[in-house]
Amino acid sequence: MQVFFSDVQLRHAPRDFLVRGQWKPCPEQPARVLALQSALVAVGHPVSVPPAGDRAAIAAVHDARYLAFLETGHERWRALPGASESIIPNIHPNGRGLGYPQSVIGQAGYHMVDTACPIDADSFPAILASADCAIAAAQMVRDGADAAYALCRPPGHHAFADMAGGFCYLNNSAIAAQLLRGKYDKVAVVDVDLHHGNGTQGIFYERGDVLTVSVHADPSNFYPFFWGYADEMGSGAGAGANLNLPLPLGSGDDTFLAALEVGLAKVRSFGAEAIVVALGLDAFAETLCRPCGNGRWLSSHRRAPCRLAAAKRAGTGRRLSLSGTGPEPAGVPGGLQHRRVAGMWSPTLVPWSIWLIRERRPPCSSASRRESARPRPVPA
Numbered sequence: 001m002q003v004f005f006s007d008v009q010l011r012h013a014p015r016d017f018l019v020r021g022q023w024k025p026c027p028e029q030p031a032r033v034l035a036l037q038s039a040l041v042a043v044g045h046p047v048s049v050p051p052a053g054d055r056a057a058i059a060a061v062h063d064a065r066y067l068a069f070l071e072t073g074h075e076r077w078r079a080l081p082g083a084s085e086s087i088i089p090n091i092h093p094n095g096r097g098l099g100y101p102q103s104v105i106g107q108a109g110y111h112m113v114d115t116a117c118p119i120d121a122d123s124f125p126a127i128l129a130s131a132d133c134a135i136a137a138a139q140m141v142r143d144g145a146d147a148a149y150a151l152c153r154p155p156g157h158h159a160f161a162d163m164a165g166g167f168c169y170l171n172n173s174a175i176a177a178q179l180l181r182g183k184y185d186k187v188a189v190v191d192v193d194l195h196h197g198n199g200t201q202g203i204f205y206e207r208g209d210v211l212t213v214s215v216h217a218d219p220s221n222f223y224p225f226f227w228g229y230a231d232e233m234g235s236g237a238g239a240g241a242n243l244n245l246p247l248p249l250g251s252g253d254d255t256f257l258a259a260l261e262v263g264l265a266k267v268r269s270f271g272a273e274a275i276v277v278a279l280g281l282d283a284f285a286e287t288l289c290r291p292c293g294n295g296r297w298l299s300s301h302r303r304a305p306c307r308l309a310a311a312k313r314a315g316t317g318r319r320l321s322l323s324g325t326g327p328e329p330a331g332v333p334g335g336l337q338h339r340r341v342a343g344m345w346s347p348t349l350v351p352w353s354i355w356l357i358r359e360r361r362p363p364c365s366s367a368s369r370r371e372s373a374r375p376r377p378v379p380a
Helices: 007-011 030-042 055-059 064-078 104-111 123-142 172-181 198-204 253-270 304-314 366-370
Strands: 016-019 022-025 149-151 187-191 210-217 242-247 274-279 320-324 341-345 354-357
Touching (some): 007 123, 055 172, 064 123, 123 172, 242 253
Antiparallel strands (some): 016 022, 320 354
């Protein structure tokens, strides 16, 4: 299985972020991606540096003013008297559609939805390198490869077209899905991270060619709070092409897998020819996500990879592009090391990845095989 990763991604290493009004060490650190890289190499997967990606692939998903902010913002921020080392906004607009500020202070509030996406001097090259991995893996799928794995860090599913948030800057899953749309008429994004993939939902909310499905913790008392409710089903051409499956914290395997089955049934009825799976496993009970989630969880997550692999045989017979993380702190989920699965990855609180699944039936156990209101405003 071909893996894409660049050491440039390690340059993004913010020291702190603001949570619950207090400065805390930023948990999204290079050590997490290195752990997963080491695990992949240990089981024999070749790792290649992706070529510099086509900026057009990024611009197809992200707003031009936002990209300019990511590229130039830190230098302008540091030129301010008394500015902090990292860009962390201290003002946010109450709603959008207002004037666009020229000040980098105002732009930080406009383009950063929260205080958990600090930008340092070396962040932008790492952000681009992460997207390059997604682009390279998606291009391999478009070109007919059976498997590819992009080890994307920083992560992406909280990034909107013009906003960073939740440690995410460029939406790697959305970039991959858009590239796959160049070959496949219908693409689905399935997100099983503990937190709702609000950025991915926002990017595709008014489109009917990309289905977005998310199984996540109920946002009424969990990040991202303002998105991820069951009544958000898409609008305009995208009406019915967004499915949110929020669950109470501590739901456990059976509830989680039942919700995932509902999501996969939606993928089948949609007729997706390619699937990007944001397989963040911070919903796993043993994950080290305490800096933000206080160790809260949805599922043991050990059977979820079999369920996601089952989407292959339930679908159209085309290749699947998946994105996921390993539940163990070491990186690679137990029992997956020898499966022909791959994909694109972006770590948040635990290592992430995006996977592709080959044609053959995954080696799930027989027991595992038997397991079977109002829309919130979404930024443009």
